[in-house]
Amino acid sequence: MSNVKGTTDYYGVEQAERSRMIRQMEELFALYDYEGIETAILNDKELLTAKYSGGDEIVQEMYTLSDRGQRELGLRYDLTVPFAKLVAAEAGLSLPFRRYELGKVFRDGPVKRGRLREFTQCDVDVVGIPGPEAEAELLSLAARVYEKLGIPVELRWNNRRFLSEWLYAAGIAEELAQTVMLTLDKIAKIGREAVRAELVDKGVPQPAADIVLKAIAAESGSDDDPSLAFEQLCAAFGVGDLPGAAEVRSLLALLDSVGLSSICRFDPSLSRGLSFYTGTVYEAFDASGSYTSSLGGGGRYDAIIGQLAGNSEVQYPTVGFSFGLEPIMEITRERLAPVETPPVIVVPIGGMSAEALRTANAIRACGIRTRLSPTGRKVGKALASAASAGCRFAVLIGEDEAQSDMVQLKDMIDRTEERLPVEEAIYRIERVLL
Template structure:
């Protein structure tokens, strides 16, 4: 008996940490006024394989199946296409519409560190805002979440339209744009020599390849430097990027956001801004999240390629975030109060005491297993339990409980109401 490759069970302290991370993300989704939605895991294969649905690479990884009616179906591989479907099916939605969804997605791809076949995505998207203020707000959201998780990150960003304009200045033909973008997107992984080797294999004109190598040899060029050097000031992509750069500078996001002229992200449906989130130290190579603008998907789904629904999204990489957090230190289990009846006849009193603790919002466990007292206390101490409530014959006769503080190595005979008050005062 074993799990399918690329899937895992999460239990104990690790699962507690996963839920904590998801809670931080969800609380901030709500704080930024995104509405929760839930979409089906099962979708029509035609929807998932639509022209703008993620590119050929992801479609190869889509789990495909058929039902008893021989309908061709697939498991969702992200949460963006299902969201686009929701907007397309509900033309009466008031715009702008902001939504978030946290759910499992599935990809039949290679398994490696931080990349699984069944994993959780945490997405926020907004449709109906044309300007880059939507991107800036999502960057603020990402910055807030990682700050609360105690993680120092860098948000690398670019504009794909600007990159297209840049490549055109270098002589790259429109037919080769996407292929060259995908190669440039890998520069951090394969280096300049790797990029040159890939470009040579594409059969590009030698002069064009030299121009591209000259570009990537520049020392961290800024948006302004590239705009001036290639005279792109009046181009659409440069204007969009300049407005976003101004918002980043004016809101203090410049502390975490870094312009990267070679970032394009692999998905072909992005039409403007793209961004990707990385560990600031650079020691952890996997992306911690990302997103971008995709103005063409929804119009395509409603059969109107000429109709643009401005949309932009952000996705947190739950598995990569967990990998990095677990790399730092193994989480401890959530603390709880242990209520321990000494003797079966005290079980009902223990349950009543636990009910009062839980009514006060205190996580409580009742141990009515009948184990020896010393063994139960040793087990509680090993799990970091601070408070144990003992109820034996003497305590029951006096209508009280014995509260043990395992940290202070003290105990007192008090009422359950006093015990609840004492424990509440010590909670963080």
């Protein structure tokens, strides 16, 4: 009866907290004019394993299966690839198109705190905006979401095109750029020396590995203005006039002008693990340091939709941000509030279940959370349970009350009891609670 490793069930205060956070995120997504969608969990394996989808590392974690027709299928490992497929398939879609989606995804990877094999992602994406304003808006939205959830964050960002440019200038061969990026992304997890060894194992010359790690250390340890530190990195490798550097420069200026530079930190080693990113990438981290893994992230992926549509020459400028619900829950778990107790309980006496249900529904129609006690339960036990749970009012309905359209209204705090018409009882409850 135990759960499959890497899966979990949610109930009680934890499920109530998850639902509350989802509602808050959806409200902000809608405020920023993103439209809710829902994509398929089950997809063709060919789609999920395509070279322009998740990349080799993520494909190794994909759950695969076949149906009765022996078709090769897979469970989605993120919400980005199914979204890209949707846009590629809908030729008449009006751009720019902004969407959000919340749903389960599946990865057969290592299980640790905040990382499961079945988990919920909350994604926002916009397709059709090529400039840095799309990234700036998503970073602004991310900052609002974490603020709303009460989590202080640092949003680290980089640009893969710029990263490729200065890695090449540092002596990294073009064909090694992608795998070198994935290794550099592990610095915080495995340390500089382990990264150095992995780079050399992948064919990077020792001098080039040393130059790259020294540059990253200098940038990460700098207390200078981020724009100045970036320009120093450009000058060190002579890449200041290249396209990737221009993209970084534009986003730096935009973030500064909208007041986001205080929580958005440029990180020259950040690349993220998925292979489809083509420009800006970013990740969110707990600013207090109590939780070290990423709380969410995303970036620009301009090529994948055109490739899925069968025309790699056409680019669909697209950028997104994904919020991880499970790591967010890990941070907020300590402050979970008890499940809200309904302020009213309706107790049927002597089989008056229909009358009790009608009364409960009348109270609920006023927007008041109401519990219906099971028929046949002893009144004393029902009231004792309601009192211990913190219910404010108990509404009792027996045969005499039902015949005269009356109820017994008990105030569990004031310890008063009155026999009233149903409408008057509801009015009294509303006056206190609303």
